[in-house]
Amino acid sequence: MEPAMPTHYGVDLITFFHPSFWGLSTDEEFERLRNSAPETVWSTIFDALSESGISHIEMTFPPADFTTALQVFGSAEGFRRELDSRNLTLKSGFYGLQGADLDPAAAADAVTPYLEFLAAAGGDTLVVGPPMRATVGSTPPVFADLGLASRVADALHHIGHRSLSLGVKTALHTEAHSIFYTARDIQLMMTLTDPDYVFLCPDTAHITLGDSNPVEVVEPWRNRVVIAHWKDATGPMPADVPIDAGIHTAHREYMCTLGEGVVDWRSWARLMESTGHSDVTLLELDATPDPIGEMIAARTFVESVRAEVLGSSSN
Template structure:
């Protein structure tokens, strides 16, 4: 029997963005705290992550973003040393810069992606996670279809980001975001077909795929060779797709999300798939801004360690 190294557990830092965790009135107050005292933000997050058994991190947007890292630690290398001293590492960072518009300046996008990838590499990570653009609300006038032409433009920009990040030793992986142009089974199949696997990889998010009406293991199985990272979270089931898509849509998603093992995702199929493709070294857990992240992350980790042991080493 082949021996497997123990799985490492990671977390996307959005998990810690609930105001209740900070005893603050709203998310703006968390950002204000980060602006005023970034070290306090990072100290609380890193202490909580360690308590939950986390060793790998994915940095995302503020308040715990790359800007706050610079202000709290001085730069990416100092951040890496801080994590190493805690027995932790940076795995990835979510890229929200640049534009997906057809007339976007490709040179500016490449420069931005390269700079972000350089930060990731110097901080010890190796994956840049990029989210394709959101869909337009279904009844908009005029309608905007996620057709071949639109998706071809998304693929073209993904290639620009992927090429730029690869020059810095970092892999670009597209994230499956509910209500985006990369959320349904058809979207994933099409955009994976339109992108060069040498430059663009896949970061499936089980919760978002479930919200979009798909079974994560079925969808990802067709693109197993593209997976370089995955976000592990659960969902109550599909969410309505024909809803207003505006700045509040991500907040609307939160009522559907659950921690791993507490929703509709078939985790035994997912665990088997991750084992089959040899992706058993890291499970990156995520929930969107939960009030007690330590308890939720711990419960998710224990579910994987105990209940999935027969299929996921």
């Protein structure tokens, strides 16, 4: 067996959004902390990353977003200097594309400041969360049909064109209960989008919540995978749950520690190695009370899987 290239380990910063990690009881208390002391939030996250042996990060929503980073560090270059001083690297940034904002030119303009930040701070990927579905049976209905998919594809093409001009790739994320998470959705959106401009960020847990096998669904599109979220889940989630402001919190009930769910990690590791983008393994652990322990456990688990099936080591 030819040994695989070593990998670095990264994490999406939503990992740190559980109030218990901050000694708090509610999301509202955490929101007050992040508004009053953003410097403390960033320094605490950076300390935890170092303790966990994580070297790469994916930015996400406030308070771990680019606007808060600008507030605390003054510029993208200042943020990059802080990362460098802590032996950390920005890999990617998450961006939510709203269904009501799909004018192609406007969508590209709206995300440009974020793209410029990512490029200046050392990131190479914009991970785009697609518009969410509406609750089944809601009025007025929202159909995840060819018309909506085509409008989203148009917006993604313009975002992808803008991002490439700045040295950043645009990758569509498989988001549970969005228009891009079932096997059918993934096939449709990947077919509609130009592979030169729109890439793929599969999320193993979210695909599992859509009652699909991540390996089987992603394999036909492996050449478009530039980044992936490694996350476990206990099984599918009902498609007809209320899709409202609490849907992402509801997802967490079905997510679990890596290796304790139903994802076939050995096959997944082989598939990710075949993409040519296995230099960073991005662990995404949604808002966990013990992010340090979970990150260490996840990294240790993935290292053992990669060593078993790929004969690889980590950096």
